[in-house]
Each structure stands twice: as structure tokens, then as C-alpha cells.
Amino acid sequence: MMRLILSAGLMLASLLAAAAELSAVQLDKSSIAFVSRQMNVPVEGAFKQFSAQIHIDPARPGTGRARIDIDLASIDAGNDEANDEVKGKNWFNVREFPKASFVSSAVKPLGGERFEASGMMTIKGKTLEVHAPFTLKQEKGILILDGSFPLKRLAYGIGSGAWSDTSVVADEVLVRFHFVLK
Amino acid sequence: MKYTRTAIMLHWLVALLIFAAFPLGVYMHDLPLSPARLRLYSYHKWLGVTVFLLAVLRILWRAGHRPPPLPDAMPRWQQAASHAVHHLLYVLTLAVPLSGWLMSSAKGFQTVWFGVLPLPDLVGKDKALGEALAIVHQSLNFALLALVALHVAAALKHHFIDRDGVLLRMSLADRRNIS
Ligand code: HEM
Numbered sequence: 522m523m524r525l526i527l528s529a530g531l532m533l534a535s536l537l538a539a540a541a542e543l544s545a546v547q548l549d550k551s552s553i554a555f556v557s558r559q560m561n562v563p564v565e566g567a568f569k570q571f572s573a574q575i576h577i578d579p580a581r582p583g584t585g586r587a588r589i590d591i592d593l594a595s596i597d598a599g600n601d602e603a604n605d606e607v608k609g610k611n612w613f614n615v616r617e618f619p620k621a622s623f624v625s626s627a628v629k630p631l632g633g634e635r636f637e638a639s640g641m642m643t644i645k646g647k648t649l650e651v652h653a654p655f656t657l658k659q660e661k662g663i664l665i666l667d668g669s670f671p672l673k674r675l676a677y678g679i680g681s682g683a684w685s686d687t688s689v690v691a692d693e694v695l696v697r698f699h700f701v702l703k
Numbered sequence: 704m705k706y707t708r709t710a711i712m713l714h715w716l717v718a719l720l721i722f723a724a725f726p727l728g729v730y731m732h733d734l735p736l737s738p739a740r741l742r743l744y745s746y747h748k749w750l751g752v753t754v755f756l757l758a759v760l761r762i763l764w765r766a767g768h769r770p771p772p773l774p775d776a777m778p779r780w781q782q783a784a785s786h787a788v789h790h791l792l793y794v795l796t797l798a799v800p801l802s803g804w805l806m807s808s809a810k811g812f813q814t815v816w817f818g819v820l821p822l823p824d825l826v827g828k829d830k831a832l833g834e835a836l837a838i839v840h841q842s843l844n845f846a847l848l849a850l851v852a853l854h855v856a857a858a859l860k861h862h863f864i865d866r867d868g869v870l871l872r873m874s875l876a877d878r879r880n881i882s
């Protein structure tokens with residue numbers, strides 16, 4: 522009898538553990554990167570510093586929620602000259618707007634491992650809705666989220682003035698994210 | 704005797720493109736970062752890659768078509784110098800664009816010919832290598848400039864001093880003795 526209770530208790534505990542939200546984002550293993558097109562040449566970049574609070578339960582992904590804050594001054598746009606330029610007024614204007622944020626409000630299943638997070642993205646004081654499809658993979662004790670979505674830079678005023686010429690720098694920028702949760 | 708029509712067309716087409724790519728390279732290099740600069744860099748790279756492809760065609764054509772013999776009156780050393788300079792010019796019409804292409808890859812900015820055809824990146828992104836290749840590209844360009852100056856000076860000497868008709872062998876207009 523005692524053994525039965527014990528094993529039932531263990532089972533319950535492991536069930537609870539499995540259902541528990543994984544929310545500790547491994548920042549050193551996660552990344553936020555982007556690909557812009559300059560004269561139709563894909564150019565890769567990334568944000569080296571960000572914070573992320575992600576709560577997602579693989580058993581009930583629909584209840585997932587997330588808040589990502591990106592330190593815009595940590596941008597790597599490919600080379601030093603570009604890094605200086607994109608921190609300036611025409612681009613991210615990091616002095617006035619040091620951070621960009623994404624706050625998700627809903628996660629909807631797309632079938633299998635695929636999901637879509639919807640939420641509000643704020644950059645340079647402008648808040649717009651974005652939909653970011655991603656895959657969710659569970660591997661021995663960790664969760665891996667991988668996704669990407671196109672972002673229209675001009676809608677946020679990123680690259681204004683002469684830089685708004687989309688025949689040089691395309692309006693659409695592909696944002697890629699990779700989060701590892703423990 | 705003249706060069707073949709194909710050899711003449713390729714000579715002048717390549718010369719024209721180099722006369723465009725060279726000053727463009729010098730000009731764009733000093734511009735502050737702007738959309739105009741990104742545009743000019745791309746145009747420069749497209750021009751340069753075109754030079755490279757035409758130079759390959761030209762060398763293949765040259766391998767199958769010996770140039771007409773130089774005038775007998777020309778001293779041996781001048782004939783040898785002429786051959787040496789021509790060979791070096793062929794080498795540089797390949798090496799200059801090749802160094803530019805490798806430099807672009809090392810700087811993490813791929814070359815997409817006319818914005819349509821992506822060339823493979825033969826080297827990965829590497830800042831130090833990119834800076835080294837920029838110096839290689841620049842040095843090869845100065846060598847090219849010096850050799851072309853010598854080449855043009857020699858052509859003008861043949862025409863106006865020796866009056867031996869060597870310049871006309873490469874003339875687009877005079878087609879009396881096409882070989
Ligand atoms: C025959 C063809 C070419 C010629 C005559 C040429 C000539 C030049 C010259 C004169 C410069 C300026 C160097 C300086 O001021 O330091 C330059 C710079 C440059 N060239 Fe070329 N080039 C050719 C082909 C190419 C190709 C094929 C590429 C790339 C695919 C290329 C990429 C560049 C780049 C990126 C620079 C700027 C270097 C920097 O910013 O430091 N070039 N070129």
C-alpha cells in the first residue's frame with residue numbers, strides 16, 4: 522500500500538514537473554538576428570544584448586506569453602561604420618529610444634511543432650502588431666524556440682531621410698530568433 | 704595585319720570598363736556612408752565582375768589566335784617588353800577583380816552581379832582578411848594604372864614617333880587588313 526502511494530506520488534510529481542512552465546531563458550544560447558537586403562545583397566546582423574521572459578508550457582502552448590526587450594545599442598550591423606550609422610537619428614536613434622520591445626498576447630498552434638506568437642512590437646516609440654511563427658522543440662529538459670518574421674522597417678521609421686530609398690535598402694527585414702529555455 | 708575583330712572588340716570593351724571602374728573605385732571609396740555610396744559600390748562590383756568575365760573570354764580567344772607579328776624594325780628588347788607588359792596586363796585584368804570579389808566576401812558583403820546573380824563567397828567573413836585584401840586590391844590597381852600608362856605611352860610612341868602602324872592593329876576604325 523505504502524509503495525503504491527509512493528509510486529503514485531512520484532508519478533504525480535513527474536507529471537507536475539512536465540507540466541511546469543519552462544521559463545528560464547538561456548541568454549548565452551539564445552539569439553536575435555536579422556537579414557536586411559542592400560542592393561539585393563543579403564546582409565546579416567544581430568542584437569547582442571536583450572532580455573527575455575518567456576513562459577510556455579509544451580502541454581498547453583496556447584497559454585504561452587513572452588516579453589522581449591532588446592538593447593538597441595548592442596546592434597551588430599556587419600561592420601563598425603554601419604554600427605555607428607544605425608545607432609544614429611535616421612535609424613534606431615538609440616539615444617532617445619534605447620530599447621525595442623515585443624510583448625506577446627497570444628500563441629496559436631499551427632499544427633505539430635509549429636506555433637505562431639502574436640503581439641505588439643515597439644520600436645522608436647511606434648507600436649505595431651506582429652505575428653511570429655515559430656517551432657517549439659523539447660529536448661531533454663530544455664525547450665528550443667526557433668522562428669522568424671518579416672518586419673517592415675519604414676513602418677517604424679527605421680532608416681529615414683535618404684535611407685528611405687528602398688531600392689538601396691529593402692523595406693522588409695527578416696528577423697530571426699532562437700531561444701533556449703530551461 | 705590586324706588583330707581579329709573579336710580581339711579588337713574585347714580589347715576596347717575591357718579598356719572602357721576599366722576606365723569606368725577605376726575612377727569609380729577611387730571616388731566611392733572616399734564617400735561617407737550613404738545610400739549613394741552603397742549604390743556606387745554595387746555598380747563598381749558589377750562593372751568589375753563584367754571585366755573579369757570578359758577577360759576570361761579574351762584570354763581563351765587569345766589562346767586560339769596568335770596576334771600578328773610585331774614589325775621587324777622593332778628592337779628585340781622592345782618586343783620582349785611589349786610581350787611582358789601584355790602578359791602582366793592579362794594577369795591584372797583577372798587579379799584586380801578577383802581581389803575585389805574576395806575582399807567583398809571577407810567584409811561580409813556578398814557580390815550579386817547586377818543584383819541578380821549571387822557569386823559564391825570563396826572566403827568567409829573575416830575582418831582582418833577583408834582589410835588585407837582591400838590593400839591588395841588597391842596595390843594591384845596601382846600596378847594596373849602604372850602598366851596601362853606605360854602601355855598607352857608605348858602605343859602613342861608607335862603611332863606618332865615610329866609611325867609603324869602598330870596602333871592601327873588594334874584600331875576599331877581601320878579595317879583594311881583584317882586577319
Ligand atoms: C577591373 C576591375 C576593377 C577595377 C579597375 C577596380 C578598381 C578599384 C579602385 C581604383 C578602387 C579604389 C581603391 C582605393 O582608393 O583604395 C577600388 C575599390 C574597391 N573595389 Fe574595385 N576594382 C575592380 C573590380 C572590383 C570587383 C570585381 C569588386 C568586388 C566584387 C571590387 C570591389 C571593390 C571595393 C569593395 C572597393 C572599396 C575598398 C574599400 O572600401 O576599402 N572591385 N576598386
Ligand code: HEM
Pocket residue numbers: 714717718719721765770773785789790792793796851854855858869870871872873
Ligand atoms: C587608351 C588606352 C589604350 C590604348 C591606346 C591601347 C592600345 C593598344 C594597342 C595598339 C595594342 C596592340 C599592340 C600590338 O599590336 O602589339 C594593344 C594591345 C593590348 N592591350 Fe591595349 N590599349 C589601351 C588600353 C588598354 C587597357 C586599359 C588594357 C588593360 C587590360 C589593355 C590591354 C592590352 C593587352 C593585354 C594587349 C595585348 C593583346 C595581345 O597581343 O594579346 N589595353 N593595346
